[in-house]
Amino acid sequence: MKIISREAIIDSAGVRIIKLSLIAPEISQKAKPGQFVVVMVDERGERVPLTIVDVDINAGSITLIFQEAGLTTRLLGALNAGDSLYALVGPLGHPTEIKKFGKVILAGGGVGIAEILPVARALKDAGNHITAILGSRNKDLLILEAELKGASDQIYIMTDDGSYGRKGFTTDMLKELLDKDKYDLIYSVGPIPMMKRVAAVSREYNTKTLVSLNALMVDATGMCGCCRVSVFGQVKFSCVDGPDFDGHGVDWEELEKRNKVYSVQEKHICNLFPAS
Amino acid sequence: MKKEPVKVREASAEIRAGNFEEVVKGYSEDEALLEASRCLQCKNPLCSSGCPVGIDIKKFIHQIVQQDYQSAYFTIREKSNFPSICGRVCPAEYQCRKACILTKKGLPFASEQAINIHFLERFAGDYGKNNNLDVPVEIEEKFSKVKVAVVGSGPAGLCCAGELARKGVQVDIYESLHKTGGVLRYGIPPFRLPWDVLDFEINYLQKLGVNFITNFLVGKARTIKELFAQGYSRIFLGLGAGVPSFLGIKGENLCNIYSVNEFLTRVNLMSAYKFPEFHTPVNIGKNVLIVGGGNTAMDAARVALRLQKINGLVLNTKVIYRRTEIEMPARRLEIEHAKEEGVKFEFLVQPKEFVGDERGFVRKLVCLRSKLGEPDSSGRRRPVIIEGSEFEIDCDLCVIAVGLKANQILINATPELKTDKYSDVIVDSESMESSIKGVFAGGDIVGGEGTVIEAMGMAKKAAKSILQNS
Numbered sequence: 001m002k003i004i005s006r007e008a009i010i011d012s013a014g015v016r017i018i019k020l021s022l023i024a025p026e027i028s029q030k031a032k033p034g035q036f037v038v039v040m041v042d043e044r045g046e047r048v049p050l051t052i053v054d055v056d057i058n059a060g061s062i063t064l065i066f067q068e069a070g071l072t073t074r075l076l077g078a079l080n081a082g083d084s085l086y087a088l089v090g091p092l093g094h095p096t097e098i099k100k101f102g103k104v105i106l107a108g109g110g111v112g113i114a115e116i117l118p119v120a121r122a123l124k125d126a127g128n129h130i131t132a133i134l135g136s137r138n139k140d141l142l143i144l145e146a147e148l149k150g151a152s153d154q155i156y157i158m159t160d161d162g163s164y165g166r167k168g169f170t171t172d173m174l175k176e177l178l179d180k181d182k183y184d185l186i187y188s189v190g191p192i193p194m195m196k197r198v199a200a201v202s203r204e205y206n207t208k209t210l211v212s213l214n215a216l217m218v219d220a221t222g223m224c225g226c227c228r229v230s231v232f233g234q235v236k237f238s239c240v241d242g243p244d245f246d247g248h249g250v251d252w253e254e255l256e257k258r259n260k261v262y263s264v265q266e267k268h269i270c271n272l273f274p275a276s
Numbered sequence: 277m278k279k280e281p282v283k284v285r286e287a288s289a290e291i292r293a294g295n296f297e298e299v300v301k302g303y304s305e306d307e308a309l310l311e312a313s314r315c316l317q318c319k320n321p322l323c324s325s326g327c328p329v330g331i332d333i334k335k336f337i338h339q340i341v342q343q344d345y346q347s348a349y350f351t352i353r354e355k356s357n358f359p360s361i362c363g364r365v366c367p368a369e370y371q372c373r374k375a376c377i378l379t380k381k382g383l384p385f386a387s388e389q390a391i392n393i394h395f396l397e398r399f400a401g402d403y404g405k406n407n408n409l410d411v412p413v414e415i416e417e418k419f420s421k422v423k424v425a426v427v428g429s430g431p432a433g434l435c436c437a438g439e440l441a442r443k444g445v446q447v448d449i450y451e452s453l454h455k456t457g458g459v460l461r462y463g464i465p466p467f468r469l470p471w472d473v474l475d476f477e478i479n480y481l482q483k484l485g486v487n488f489i490t491n492f493l494v495g496k497a498r499t500i501k502e503l504f505a506q507g508y509s510r511i512f513l514g515l516g517a518g519v520p521s522f523l524g525i526k527g528e529n530l531c532n533i534y535s536v537n538e539f540l541t542r543v544n545l546m547s548a549y550k551f552p553e554f555h556t557p558v559n560i561g562k563n564v565l566i567v568g569g570g571n572t573a574m575d576a577a578r579v580a581l582r583l584q585k586i587n588g589l590v591l592n593t594k595v596i597y598r599r600t601e602i603e604m605p606a607r608r609l610e611i612e613h614a615k616e617e618g619v620k621f622e623f624l625v626q627p628k629e630f631v632g633d634e635r636g637f638v639r640k641l642v643c644l645r646s647k648l649g650e651p652d653s654s655g656r657r658r659p660v661i662i663e664g665s666e667f668e669i670d671c672d673l674c675v676i677a678v679g680l681k682a683n684q685i686l687i688n689a690t691p692e693l694k695t696d697k698y699s700d701v702i703v704d705s706e707s708m709e710s711s712i713k714g715v716f717a718g719g720d721i722v723g724g725e726g727t728v729i730e731a732m733g734m735a736k737k738a739a740k741s742i743l744q745n746s
Contacts, residue, residue, distance in 0.1 A: 001491075026498065044553065044555055045555050089453075089491040090493070091496055218538060218546065219452075219541060221685060222518070222519055223541070223683065224535060224538035225522070225535040225538055235528070240685060251529075253636075254529055257531055257636030265552070265559075
């Protein structure tokens with residue numbers, strides 16, 4: 001639970017993305033791509049889920065990458081090397097299915113790029129042809145380009161303002177690729193509107209699409225049902241049934257609404273503890 | 277002369293509904309003596325037969341009469357590891373008090389006249405706690421090399437660990453949450469079971485040398501096989517029933533519809549009632565509906581009501597239940613307390629569909645009225661829907677408390693572990709050993725939703741067979 005390194009990989013125009021490496025020997029030995037941990041910063045803190053981006057079994061450590069958004073991620077981002085978390089449990093959730101699918105597109109948006117990295121690496125090791133599409137608001141906010149480059153056969157960068165790569169959304173590139181060629185799998189992580197658009201595009205091409213959902217959680221071990229999502233009309237718990245689901249079956253509107261259930265409290269507590 | 281039962285002191289409904297402090301204050305020494313003196317000391321007492329672990333009730337009540345509270349405590353401790361906890365949460369009116377000779381025949385639960393065994397148990401238990409009466413350890417040298425892993429720190433796990441540690445077994449308890457106690461911590465609100473009572477029992481185990489490993493999810497971070505490989509010779513599974521059931525009706529995923537576990541976990545474990553001092557939020561409804569009739573439903577209702585009161589809202593929390601009050605599985609005391617505090621009840625109501633607003637928040641529950649038909653397999657009369665009885669109840673927050681199922685993570689990770697149709701672990705009813713040699717189980721993971729004392733009974737049996745074969 002002790003932090004061995006902390007780096008702000010993005011600190012630009014009010015956006016701060018932090019990379020933390022923590023001592024967690026058991027988790028590092030067991031974690032597989034797609035799994036997550038739950039952290040608590042202090043005794044009064046919330047339990048929040050974060051994807052395990054990387055592990056170092058020899059060092060017994062795991063790496064987390066997150067964007068400071070609410071109070072909890074801000075408090076987490078304010079920790080330094082040498083500090084310890086109050087609680088850390090994992091690995092949680094099902095690992096992403098890793099096998100040889102053939103041609104795979106990984107579409108990551110914003111901090112979601114960090115979450116596709118371990119999956120990209122594992123799928124590449126399993127002999128897949130990897131195409132990565134990274135989406136970002138602008139050049140300054142793009143993360144892990146070099147790492148994803150190393151884990152893919154082709155890479156495309158899309159920025160909203162055209163300041164780097166091509167101007168447009170990840171889905172613009174996705175459409176282009178699917179128009180030209182057949183792909184066996186799409187794996188996407190990013191903001192809900194982005195994953196929703198990815199699923200909408202890929203459905204037209206009938207291409208299997210997995211998304212990793214970021215529903216709100218409390219215990220994250222299947223006991224509370226806070227993270228329930230509808231997938232093909234069935235109620236699933238993101239924590240124990242997911243976090244990966246078939247994007248074509250997800251009820252995105254419901255998920256979007258459920259993720260805003262505490263927006264009033266979030267605003268209130270962020271105002272009480274203003275960012276430094 | 278027939279003596280009237282001694283009423284237990286309680287915080288006034290008006291005040292207690294605005295805080296999370298303990299409601300039942302317990303007997304003073306004088307009150308305990310008076311109540312104990314009502315016991316007829318039957319030649320052939322029936323009460324003990326109503327106790328799932330067979331506490332010698334006649335004896336401990338007699339010891340209270342003799343003012344030998346220490347002996348009373350140890351009499352209970354012979355059979356029950358947690359007198360202070362069980363004295364607070366046992367459904368005595370369905371158990372020992374129902375068996376009491378003073379209960380009229382043919383009632384579904386104890387008469388008011390029955391001896392208040394649970395309050396006397398609590399008195400003796402708290403005497404032991406307040407005077408640090410440690411149960412003597414009986415270390416046996418042959419156990420000093422035995423290592424046992426207990427998975428889950430709820431009632432079953434704590435009890436099993438205590439039984440083993442007292443004999444000198446090295447016990448590690450694995451708990452996936454950041455705090456120990458299982459359902460006693462995340463589920464039962466502190467106004468019913470204060471944390472210091474639970475902490476006393478946990479501290480006692482720590483004194484015995486039990487090692488607590490929190491934030492560790494067995495099944496994910498380590499498998500059963502790996503636990504054995506690590507040097508444990510026996511494993512006890514006290515995984516609990518923590519998976520919430522839902523109604524399976526339309527609109528159930530609308531915002532502000534909580535499972536009872538989520539609602540209680542947020543408030544109890546995460547202290548959401550102290551938001552923003554504590555960072556986990558919980559929403560507070562103006563028109564709160566609780567669906568269900570068990571203890572967790574009562575807990576949720578009383579928590580929701582307290583949140584309303586603390587936040588200066590008009591109290592409007594209603595429990596809807598598909599049968600009638602008589603069939604409610606909750607402890608009678610909880611039902612009474614809920615009523616006194618201002619919780620409303622509507623019976624013979626069956627939820628049909630939730631209706632929400634454009635933001636996805638629940639606004640209404642469409643319901644149907646029912647009447648009682650023939651008894652079902654549980655022996656309770658089955659509710660039958662009345663055609664055309666549809667009506668709506670305003671509701672901006674709803675808590676679903678209609679049952680809990682076995683925790684699945686470890687079970688799914690352990691295909692060799694045989695389970696029944698409810699996904700509960702199958703054990704030999706005598707040894708409590710599962711289909712995997714050396715792996716024992718007890719508590720709700722075996723019997724489905726039960727009581728603390730039932731979990732304890734199973735855990736003690738398991739501990740006994742672990743000791744016999746070690």
